[in-house]
Amino acid sequence: MGGKFLISLDFELHWGVFDALSLETYQKNLENVRTVIERLIKLSDSYNIKLTFSTVGLLFAENKGDIKKFMPSKIPNYNNKELNPFRLINSIGETEKEDPIHYAKSIISAINKNHNHEIGTHTFAHYNCLASGQDIIDFTHDLTAAINIAKSMDIDIKSIVFPKNQIKQDYLEVCKRNGITSFRGTEEHFLYNPSIKTKNFLFIKFHRPFRFLDGYINISGHNTYSLDSLLDRSGLINLPSSRFLRPFIPRLSCLEFLKRERIKKAMQYAAIKGELFHLWWHPHNFGSNMDANFKNLEIIFKEYKNLNKKFGFESITMTGLTNQIKTRQYSN
Ligand SMILES: [Zn+2]
Secondary structure, three states: OOOEEEEEEEEOHHHHOOOOOOHHHHHHHHHOHHHHHHHHHHHHHHOOOOOEEEEOHHHHOOEHHHHHHHOOOOOOOOOOHHHOHHHHHHHOOOEOOOOOOOOOHHHHHHHHHHOOOEEEEOOOOOOOOOOOOOOHHHHHHHHHHHHHHHHOOOOOOOEEOOHHHOOOHHHHHHHHHOOOOEEOOOOOOHHHOOOOOOOOHHHHHHHHHHHHHHOOOOOOOOOOEEHHHHOOOOOOEEOOOOEEOOOOOHHHHHHHHHHHHHHHHHHHHHHHHOEEEEEEEOHHHHOOOHHHHHHHHHHHHHHHHHHHHHHOOEEEOHHHHHHHHHHOOOOO
16 A cells, blocks of 8 residues: 555644734734635545644634633643633634634534544644643643533544644643544654753754755655554554645745645655655645645645555545554555
C-alpha cells in the first residue's frame, strides 16, 4: 500500500487567537471562516480528499446556556491571566447568529453530515498544556468537557490536536483513558519543538525566522514518516506534522511557487517511499487573500491526484489512518 496524505485543520475561530491577535486586525479573517470551510469542503470533495477538523469544544455550543452547561467543572488558573478564555464569556453574544466568531454549531453539523471528514478535538477551551498555573487535573476536566459537548451532537471524539502544539507526555495518558486514539505531534526537527523555546534564549531568537525560511527552502528535511515508525503499543498513535501550510502573503507572492514546490516535493517523497505526509493549518489563515490561498491549495490537491494515480498515495483522516495502523491493513 502507498503513502498517506493527512490534512488536519485547527478549527478554533476567536478562541484560538484571542490571546495573540486583536479583533481590530483579525476580525475579517474570523468572519470569513464560514465561507472558507464551505469552499474547503467543496474543493476537497471534488478531489476525494478527507479532512480532519480538530475543533475547539466551545464552538459546539448553540448558545451561552450550552457553554455554561458543558463548562469544565475546574478551569485552569494560568499564571498569565491573558490565556484564560473564560474571561470573554460575559462579553460574547448569546447565539451563533448574534456572534459567529464564538459559536459554530451549524458549521460542525454541516461537516458531520458530509461524512467524508472527521471531527476531532482541539480541547474544550484552547488549553495551554505547557503554561504555568495549570495541571493534569485541569486538563482532564477540559478534555472531558470537549468530549461531552461533542457527544451531545452524536460526535465521537477520537483524535486530538493540542493547541499551540503544546504536548505533555503524561497528558497523553489522559487522552488515551478518554478514548482518544491519535494526536498530531510536532515535526521531529528541533526547530519545531515547542518545549525548547520556553528554556533556550537562542531558540527564542532564531526559531521563527528559520521556521519561516523552512517554508520555502528545505532546511528541516521532508518531515515525512515511515508507517512502521508510527506503530505505538501504548495505544495512542502519534501522527506528526510534516508542514504548516503558510497563508498567502501578498508582498511575498513571488515566493509562493517555492512554498508549493517545498510541499509537493515532500508529498512526492512520501508517495514514493510509502510514508506519511501530514499538512495542517487553521481555516482562519485563509480568511484573507482567500482566492490566492485556494489557488495554492488546488495546486497541492492536483499533485495529490497525480500521486494517488501513480503510487496509490491515499488521503485519509487521523482516525482512518490510526485504524489502519492498528489493524495493520497496510504493508510497506
Ligand atoms: Zn489552536
